Amino acid sequence: MAELQGKGINPGLAVIIVGDDPASRVYVNNKKKACAEIGIYSEEHALPAETTEAELISLIHTLNGRKEISGILCQLPLPKHICEENVLLAIDPKKDVDAFHPVNVGKIMIGDYDFLPCTPAGVMELIKESGIDPAGKECVVVGRSNIVGKPQAMLLLHAHGTVTICHSRTKNLSEVTRRADILVAAVGKANFITSDMVKDGAVVIDVGMNRNSEGKLCGDVDFENVKDKCAAITPVPGGVGPMTIAMLMKNTVRAALL
Ligand code: NDP
DSSP states (O other), X not given: OHHHHHTTOOOEEEEEEESOOHHHHHHHHHHHHHHHHHTOEEEEEEEOTTOOHHHXXXXXXXXXXXXXXXXXXXXXXXXXXXXXXXXXXXXXXXXXXXXXXXXXXHHHXXXXXXXXXXXXXXXXXXXXXXXXXXTXXXXXXXXXXXXXXHHHHHHXXXXXXXXXXXXXXXXXXXXXXXXXXXXXXXXXXXXXXXXXXXXXXXXXXXXXXXXXXXXXXXXXXXHHHHTTTSSEEOOTTTSHHHHHHHHHHHHHHHHXXX
């Protein structure tokens, strides 16, 4: 960071949180902490739940125009009276460090992008750093959200995987997941992926962040029963979550260079 600052490049992240959702509060705090740890300037805009869409968009326009802010992140979900799409559209695509703006989504589709969405990018980094090459492998992504599942599938495709996307209407899900050399679970249900759904020697990436019946943080994969049959598996907590934050830091630095 000092090297960048020496060249007059000063990344700055504005994090917006609307309302008092406890999970969002934890995520925002973790993001601010990561900025502080690596010396990125950050500022938080904590707005009350009653904030109107117009007020929120007006704040985003102000942040779009501020030089010292290179990245803008609006923590989701937003209160129901605010249209998420309108809010994401208001963020300058060059400051869109979550890569949720349609311009950035389109660029990812083409494979020529400024930013990658943080969670799928973090998954790809984990795969790469573990020496795993998706090229030619059966990659199965369970979940098709705009934030995780769809971009994850696209990134695996760019890495030359043979990709299948599953969702709530997929028939014979276990048969599909058992084909996977690389299985990414992004469902949002604790212990959803059980041992019988995983092929021996598969690589299993658990994106899920859920609370189990005891209120403990857990993923989508039944870790204890799956871990012995796969070649590699990510834990929750401590797997994809920290990578998501690392990718946010990377995007914020990148935004300062655009
Ligand atoms: P969404 O709720 O938006 O999407 C869940 C997906 O799972 C949907 O596509 C849904 O299908 C699919 N699904 C639900 N039930 C089934 C089923 N029975 N069989 C097959 N597919 C099913 O969640 P997100 O993508 O936003 O998040 C997924 C998980 O990842 C959550 O636990 C979230 O907390 C976590 N997360 C973690 C992050 C991290 O940094 N580690 C970052 C972002 C999310 P359909 O489309 O048909 O409804």
